[in-house]
Amino acid sequence: MASDIVLSAGVRQNLLALQNTAQLMSVTQHRLATGKRVNSALDSPSNFFTSQSLSSRANDLSALLDAISQAQKTLEAADQGITSLIKLVESAKSVAKQARQIAEPQVTYGTIDTTGDVDFSETLATHTGTANVTVANNTAYSFDISINGGPPRTVTYTSDADATYSEILAGLQASLATELAAAGYAGRVTLSQGPGTTLKLDAADTDVDFTIANASAETNLVDGAYTSSNLLDLSPGLAGKFITVQANGGTPKTIIFGNAGDQVSTFAELQAALAGTGVTAALTPNGAAKNLTLSVASTTGTQNALVLSGTALGSGAGTLGIAAATLNGAPIAPTPDPTRANYQSQYNEILTQIDALTKDSVYNGINLLAGDQLKVVFNERGTSSITIMGVKFDSINLGLNQITGTGFQANVNIDATLEQIDAALVTLRTQASNFGATLTTVQTRQDFIRNLTIILRSGSDELVLADTNEEGANMLALQTRQQLSTTALSLSAQADQAVLRLFG
């Protein structure tokens, strides 16, 4: 009776192969049973494989596996070491950053002083009557005064019938004020009571010279020229010259010496002209003389500076006695900040820990962080191996140095340290990924060898001696068995996911 089961071509082919294999197997078995073997080149004894040789290979591989897993542990120790090193370097970084956040101790720069060699002892024109004023009733008191060589003005007062010294003084003061104002020198000469009841005339500033003439006898003033000495008088030739000053990089100021309205002739005018420039002028006693001193105040944090230029600079008459120069205040080291100093010692302590950790990352006598090398052999003949090059990751080799002295007191030093730390972190992370990649390679090969060992072990259990005929038959049987198994299917599936799928 005919079967109504329809077989696909593939299955039919497999069934045929099975039948064929079964036939071959029976032939082979028959031959083996009768001892009548076929001689062929393939039957040479060297092609027979003993179970002993298989298991010794398996043992060799086992020894390899042990060595590889030692290597793996060494790598893991190094990897662990680097992970800890990264943490330590990161905490070193945070210590340095904390130190950086503390206000930086500032350097102080001392006052800049420069003193000249010209005597600027200014004098004011003055004259005191030689005797007390003669007080008389209904009498005219007068004298002529001329300022700085100008036309003389007559100062006069006529006493009343009941004259007193005070009335005479007040009357003359009023007249003097009027006359000076008329001459354009208002207030430049003052009249006051001298010793006893004398009259005393004083120039208001060193620009003023005055001449007394035709003094009435009752005033007891003596005719004559009374002169002041100003800067121009004390340093003949200074007029028409100039000085330019600049303090701390500010706006330069140029001062011209002379008698014109906006020019400087007296020390007081010089001080006024310097106002707002940051430069101050003073007269420094030098024995009997007084020398000009120009100064810039001390600064903190930034360097102070005084730049002097101009024709009025130099030495001796006709100058200010001060040389043209660029001057800086002397720096004065700050008091170290104790908090910063504390962070500095913490930082150094962390570096010591880094060195200790590096020494500890040893496994089985090999320390990949101390420059040791590790050779891992991957096959029993030693033809496949990799050599893992160690690195030196103590603090010095990571580019990190102990901070000495006042290192952490200055921000610029901390910034340099932070740069070194960042570089060290890059080095560490790069090496961590190198070791990681090597570890993956070693693990992959370890898995491969382990699988191989399993195959060899199971193979050696079953095999005693192989025969070429038997093997041929076995191959055919395997061919069929694989076709029906899932192995072929999963191989196809893997191929479909690879570039092979493009070959359709």
Added chain:
Amino acid sequence: MALKVELKPGERIILGESVVTNAGQRTRLLIEGAVAILREKDIMTPERADSPAKRVYLAVQLMYTARVPSIHHDIYFKLIGEFLAAAPSAWPIIETINSEILTGNLYKALKEARRLIAYEEELIAHAKRRAGLRQDREGDRSAA
């Protein structure tokens, strides 16, 4: 040094994870760099891999062209395990393949796998030929 590959019109090669097809005239390619290169004649497809040794070849080829070869290790070990169980005398060849895989020389491993295919053919032919002889030769059947 660049590798020279000459392609006939329509011929294809695997280059890394791509297939390059020569669409025009005979072409000569110079290839530099580390990438898997496989000529069409060396390519084993799942359809053609119909024997144990060819399947081993296919598995090695998959490793060669894969970015992560280790994903094909399982099937490879299954295949060589079965092969060794059937024909232990193939061990020297398989050992060489293993060694090349371990050393990372997958192209050389592929060449060795080709030797395995030849060896398998020899084994099967041997078994078949003898079976044939047995049927033809009367002398074999004569009484002792």
